[in-house]
Amino acid sequence: MFVKIHMPWDMLCTYAEVLHIKVPIQPNDLSSRPSPWNFLSCITKKFYPDEELISKETEFFTAPFEKDRLEYFYIKDQDMFFTPSMRSRMAFYILSRAPYEIRGKTKKFGITKLLDGGVYKAAYPLHDCRFNVPSKEEGCPNERYLLYQEWAHPKSFYKMQPLDLIRKYYGEKIGIYFAWLGFYTIMLTLAAVVGLGCFIYGYKTQETSTWSKEVCDPDIGGQIVMCPQCDKDCKYWRLNSTCEASKKLCIFDNFGTLVFAVFMSIWVTLFLEFWKRYQAELEYEWDTVEFLEQEEPSRPEYEAKFSNPEKVPYTECGRCMRVSIGIGTVLFWILLILASIVAITVYRLAAFFAFSTRLRNEELEGLEPLKEYVTPQMATSVTASLISFVVIMILNILYERVAIWITDFELPRTKTDYENSLTLKMFLFQFVNYYSSCFYIAFAKGKAVGFPGQPVYLLGKYRNEECDPGGCLIELTTQLSIIMGGKAIWNNIQENVLFRYCKSMPSNSGLPRWEQDYQLQPISKLGLFYEYLEMVIQFGFVTLFVASFPLAPVLALVNNLFEIRVDAWKITTQFRRMVPEKAQHIGAWQPILQGVAILAVATNAMIIAFTSDMIPRLVYYWSFSVYPYGDSDNHTMAGYINSSLSIFNISDFPEQSRPLSSSYNMATCRYRDFRYPPGHYRQYEYNVRYWHVIAAKMAFIIVVEHVVYFTKFILSYVIPDVPYTVKEQIKREKYLTQVILHETNLKLVTKLLLDTEDTQVCLSAFFDHHLFLLTTKY
Template sequence: MEEEYEAEEANLPDSLYIYPQIEYNGDTDSLFFNDQKRRIDFVLVYEEEKEQSEKPIFQKHRRRREFYEDSLMDMGLELEATRSVSDGKTVFVKVHLPWEVLCSYAEVLHIKLPLQPNDLSAPPPAHSCLTKHFHPSADLIPAETEYFTAPFERSRLGSFCIRDRGLFFSPSVRTRMAQYILSRASYELRGKQSKFGINKLLDSGVYKAAYPLHDCKFHEKAQDERCPSERFLLYKEWAHPMNFYKTQPLDLIRKYYGEKIGIYFAWLGFYTSMLILASVAGLGCFIYGYRSQETSTWSKEVCDPLIGGRIVMCPQCDRECSYWRLNSTCESSKKLCIFDNYGTLVYAVFMAVWVTLFLEFWKRYQAKLEYEWDTEEFLEQEEQARPEYEAKCIHEHINPVTKEKERVPYTKCERSLRLSCGIGTVVFWVLLIVASVVGVIVYRLAAFFTFSARMRQDLRALEPLREYVSPQMATSITASIISFIAIMLLNLAYVRVAIWITDFELPRTKTEYENSLTLKMFLFQFVNFYSSCFYIAFFKGKVVGHPGEPVYWLGRYRNEECDPGGCLIELTTQLTVIMGGKAIWNNIQEVLLPWVKNMILRYYKSAASEEAIPRWEQDYRLQPVGKLCLFYEYLEMVIQFGFVTLFVASFPLAPLLALLNNLFELRVDAWKITTQFRRIVPEKAQDIGAWQPILQGVAILAVATNATIIAFTSDMIPRLVYYWSFSVFPYGKHTNNTMEGYISNTLSVFNIKDFSPQSRPLNVPYWFHNITSCRYRDFRNPPGHPKQYEHNIYYWHVIAAKLAFIIVLEHIVYFTKFVLSYAIPDVPTAVREQIKREKYLTQVILHEANLKLPAVHIAPLAPLAPLPDGALHGTDTETHGL
């Protein structure tokens, strides 16, 4: 069979290139063919290696390229080739879609085009004298004319607002149609089965690149008046670093890059603006905690030489650890008061309400954009199948809806097998992440033992440093750094695995592909980034036993204990390291690496000056746009959203850090796609897709995590129980509503004679004289009690209070979220009325046009060019008619 195919390829005609190779005319800013009339809608790039032209692989590439370009011309496209002005071996094939082809595919894809100007009254722009400086210049970027639109039909050509054929189809629409055709043109015919699609040719190296052109240089306008210079306007008013304070020109972003890019930047800008309120509240909570650290009763008791200085604490590890005084944790106790105070409780409730308002107001804003951008009736079930899916359709089955035969790439059994393999691989990698977390925990246990051995309290030289450098702090910082490195390494590996699994599952549409990949990646990232934080928040220090009977990991390592003030400060440290490290690493990847690559490329290809090379070659020197570039941007922000909401009770400054990062991220992403990357192929999108339910799920989980952090990780509930038990309603002497004696109340007593031989410390400090007992953090009966070292009644009071707090707080917050979600409609009333009014007027316009338009006025257009077998199924994602 393979020999027959090679023989068939050998018999292909050598004269498939019927378009000329034109010499470059020297117009560096031109977006047209050499005749200066036909617009360049797409560019294909390949390299000719004359010295390697006899190799079979290069001959195969040449035959496929010739067959593919011949298919494009059969489909009505016009091609023109030009060699590079710098190396001579690179060939640029320029693609143009004639008017007949544009009309044919606009009808096939049901692209909505303008009928007549919109006469509905629009609210005036809210630009006052004070706020106009925060908006893009209206002189450079004027407001666009609104139109009534309808899916294009050639039979109703006279109904559409066609003032200039060259401008009727915008460059972004022309690019989308060109991409659609390029993705379905054949490059190989093996028997009755054809292979098609530009993506396969790019992956196999037949072409080096395929991209649409930027309309000008980013730092100067085009000389040709037919070029709108939208890239220059975007750079000047949006991507330039000096305009960080201005709002985004979303309509121009959508017009130049498409709705999918526009909706991302709209969401990122809305999220960033909502973070301002959360940041102000978080900063206020931090200031309140900072000012109260010196007046906190429990912090004073820890630092007081007559209270904390006289409390001897039990060793926190076996043999190598020694006794220590409570006031050695004075500084960490003060820092803990910054984050562990009553203001944190109020802030956690505030953030639960904030996240609900954020999601509800985003739905309203998204509905407004859907109406303005003509995507409110976007139907995913009518989306086109992916070329990769169509190319593998070899099985037949009966469609349950149409009862007709159609081709599918796999049987039900094969589909189940593919899904099972994907699920098994995902579970394996999740378990691998859990194993890495366990490895970090083991490191923490071993590192604490080592640091404790090196920082023995009997070394007087280290005594002044113990207030600032403790074994717990050293262990927490180093473990956080190691955990971050493990997270990034596993992330790099899993990205490829997730893409491979999703490709293997072979989803039908691009939306299904992205949703499947989104679910896998978020599940992995959730476990990868948050597992160490969940360990510190909910497991560390919870099951440690008591000094006489400690709990061991793996039968060897003694379980970690928290500081006397709790594990909250360690959770804060972990969050700071991961959030800060992730932001720095992402900016290096997104900004520094593309910029360095472009600089190196310009250095090695500097034979011709930048002013002498044409637009298509200038764009070829830019970085290629990845297939999932937008996916990674969403993933980065959603993971950040998780840090801001899931653990905000332990770190009120998280929204402020996220705000500062996003202000930088917004302009960096704008600068990156405008100056460093080739132009992105515009795509249609109605909303942010699968990320919306993920955000809602994170918001729901955040209520439970913050309530649990306040109850079990912070020391707030024990303080409240002590306050109400011993201060407001004292069992004994009235204490005048103060927290005096709280620290002593939270520390149990242990007789040092009850140490087991493997736990007894080898060395004791120089100040340890005539001391028979030590203290540890727990609520247990003292030595000599009939049930010594068992939990006392106060312990169960505290546990009951913690559980009651979680239940009450969750019910109050969830009820508030439900009320807000019900009270705030997803679509504003004004937008809903405008949608109904526009539908009505559009139907009237089309109906009157059909009555007045005689049949002879319908211009005959070229029929739809043939496509590969199975390449067209259904209608386009833009099918949202009237």
């Protein structure tokens, strides 16, 4: 049985006033400034929806609806005055608060509770027609069909989004998400072009890089014997065995990466500042400027909990207890993530030992073709990254239910409070879950390993793993590419499964509209929360670690181009129509994005300083390298590899870490560090070069952070959050509201006074009093 709900005109007017819905009062009479790019309209119009199908919305000045003043609003057709999203929002507001059982002083109400109890199976607004066939009913707007043709259809992938129609059909909350996603994707285009250029530069120079050439040179790298990187079973190895890995490292670890990291720090500031301006324009156009300043209604769950007037909501002590339980649960799960990171680290140490004893065993048969391309570090990094990705996805599934349960237990009053609380919990968990392994590789791995004669052990048993002679940057790049790529593939698999399921549904063209919609997928209670979360996590990968992976913006751009159309296709064709909601901005995600942007400056500066090999190279180039003829004005990178490796006497190996066998006839081996050689009176202590490098790294971080932060501050100050034209339109709208609506009181009073017996005296007294009020005010 289907029950269809209809709201008559009188009820629409009543609840439009209750919900402070803003409606047109007159067309916008402020002339818009012509765009300087109008001469390109013949080209750009092909990238916009067909104007014959989706016409441009007329701009109006609006004011909060008042039922007693209908004559002052711009009403041409009562059936079209309130948009479909407005009518659906008012209907759901009534249904979510309608009582259905009253026993004494207790009252049960709300369609949500009936749905949870199974009394009703579903409650949803109807689509206006089929998505692929326009309705033949007279007066049907066919907006769903237009959205599919000009937005969700694959053939329209290159077109801009019809945001006004999206907002009109689905509401402001859906519209602001797609507006943000589209703006983010457009801004990614610039970052992707620069990142791709940086990658091409590194790819072209990998063969000519002095550093990689010395590693691969049989007379240089082939003559350098490196110390074992694990105890006993690990063997000595020649440096040129990492030739291919060194070339790949040069693709990402070059001076172009430094420029790109600084560029991305500026880009993220421009992205956030221009988004604020664009968001301000949408706030005005969609009448959400003062939405949060009005009293937001309580959630039905909150009202149901405290519906008894004699029952006082929980005290501050009770609220503190609920929040404390929630914080404690979140911290417990974060500690669980850290424990999994420790477990993966232990696996890395054990795996590195296993790969070292096999891949560098020259007598092992069957692996000879792999030795040139696969190093123990690379094999360990790839397998550990895959395991880390699996652990991440499992913990995400488990924590999702826990976070929702905690937020429900806290019982926030409004839906905005509920979403903000859940957003903070989920992001904190996802931040640690997705980024902790990257932070470990970038800032922990290879930083506390000691030297061959005195290695550092984890848990007193496992010897800390070291980086390749070129650093851990290539491992960080591998980790990022696997997590970003794996996450995108996993999401596409989910989308594909949904697609196959929906395609297998039987044809329902002969069913009524309400039965066709019932067969569609139900909307999650959290709406677009997971879509936002996915994009914000991606934003973190693009900004936090971009110094190690300049292709991250390219991957994000390609993913988002599909994401927009897949989301549009799902919401238009496969899901029931969402209950429209108002939204002024993207909510708690805005300060999260700003926090990630600030953190990105520090992380990228530290990656360049501590993870890559760029600062040691610069120190060598400017301080320790000259041509053999002694010309101090000419510098070269020749000899850098030899100077960056310290010498260790193999007779100084302690018994617990001494290699069991050696295939090389030598007395010393080399390792990555800046220490005095054996025989020096301060042997194996840090040398002067080490302190030069440390000082250069700290100076680099301080200078880069201050310069970038200062630039961000200047850009934030120069670029206003609200455009000047929008400010003028807001002022004009407020003035019209006062003139058209509030001056009505003066007319009513004047009419009342004119109907009295002593008209002249009353008018004189009224105008004298009115003049007195003006004098007092000014």
